[in-house]
Amino acid sequence: MTMGKIIFYEDRNFGGRSYECMSDCADFTSYLSRCHSCRVESGCWMVYDRSNYMGNQYFVRRGEYSDYSRMGMSDCIRSCRMIPMHRGSYRMRIYERENFGGQMYEMMDDCDNIMDRYRMSDCQSCHVMDGHWLMYEQPHYRGRMMYMRPGEYRSFREMGYNNMRFMSMRRIMDSYY
DSSP states (O other), X not given: OOOOEEEEESSGGGOSOEEEESSOBSOOTTTOSOBOEEXXXXXXXXXXXXXXXXXXXXEEEEEXXXXXXXXXXXXXXXXXXXXXXXXXXXXXXXXEEGGGEEXXXXXXXXXXXXXXXHOOSOOOEEEEEESOEEXXXXXXXXXXXXXXXXXXXXXXXXXXXXXXXXXXXEEXXXXXX
């Protein structure tokens, strides 16, 4: 398994105090009072604008993020989760309704628009069998996103995504690392 490393900074352009992370961190507010930039030295990560992996999520990979606000991100990152590298097949079933109801389609590759590909106007639950995925609220991998690891997700609404419809999905491939 690849180790990840991400460094968070209080100020834009990597200024102020910093906090280095090599694994999931549910709340780093005790280390930094604010967080306006980060540098990903290795691995892929989801960063969240609330503690305990809640709120808006953002995918970051190796590189420098000098100012969150210019990227459309919240300027206050509070928690992070390392995404483990996956080698092998990718499989996810998406469902039109909660609790695995309605139309179901099994995906093994990226889908930039579920309406065009499957004639599906909404996706309210899913079952990730293999791999790690990003789901986006708009077609063509745009808008807010949600990280999905293997498991059953019976209701996006109950997970706090009340007014969000997922319209595109992308695999987190090892080429991102």
